[in-house]
Amino acid sequence: MHSPGDKDNGEIEALIQMMSRLPGLGPRSARRIVLHLIRRRAGQMAQLATLLASVAESSRECLACGNVTQSDICPICQDPSRATGEICVVTDVADLWALERGRAFRGRYHVLGGSLSALDEIGPEDLRIPELINRITDENVTEVILALSATVEGQTTAHYIADALAPTQVAITGLAQGVPIGGELDYLDDGTITAALRARRKF
Template sequence: MAASGDEIETLIATMARLPGLGPRSARRVVLHLIRRRTGQMAQLASLMASVAENARECLVCGNVTGSDICPICTDPARATGEICVVTEVADLWALERGRAFRGRYHVLGGSLSALDEIGPDDLRIPQLLERLSDERITEVILALSATVEGQTTAHYIAEALAPSGVAVTGLAQGVPIGGELDYLDDGTITAALRARRKL
């Protein structure tokens, strides 16, 4: 028999399985929500129920949003002819927070991986090629991770796009802003040195 009753215990166990949380932090969150008698838990519950009902993938780019086509794909100001290809929705949101890119996105939904048997058709690569013929695209920016899988995926897409004649670019590699050389890994320092530029 649980000290707190079965329902509270089930809620804690469910929350403990969420990424980044564990049993301890789940207990803390649940106690916090119960203790605040401001109805915060009921409010959070109804918000989650509503998101669970409405959240879906944008039919064009794969962004997660509350409508069939996401706010970025419906915004005419963002039809710049540039598509930024990202691995996951989280990457799209990260780029949006930076406010540096004003074109549109394409979410792959993963990386190519021979080990995990993820091929081009398991990702949204065919949809990307379709967009190239449907929309007036001049540049595809591959904002993929600097990992083996990310770079394999980037090479595959670059080759698939070669016949179309569209410009294919990738993110610059180098020293992160605020990064101290002493704390950087050798790979980053080597890449930054190779890609050195005139001041």
């Protein structure tokens, strides 16, 4: 349809398509965002590109807890005031961030990276559970808080970890009131998360 030598808008269309595959976005919202950015191409768009490239290059998993970080050890694990002997076990980083927004927990985290699932063939070695067991002795941990989602997979994982940690004599607690059955941590409001953390109970 175009004459030879034409340059089409291939990259703009590729950008819209790539944006539309991001979670929560579709073709319409992606087009809107791309147009918004092209209008600010010298400022906001160039900055966003630089920041994305930099974070893509520098971000990694914290060697201690599995949090997303830009150094080998994340800011939470580096913070000496958080060496409280409490480790809060979460399914993924989104849950860690949700708990941090609640500001009720002042210990450290351990990100499992998923839930046990026989169906998806996800076993304990796939989930950083061995690393958790090592941390119990290495870091003088006195309490492990299992802040896992109130789903079947989450509770299966919690029971597995409680059994695995039983020989270490560490106190094991779980989030209490406020977590609705079938709900996912990342979607809870901060107040509910805070209340659930404060009223945690013996597992």
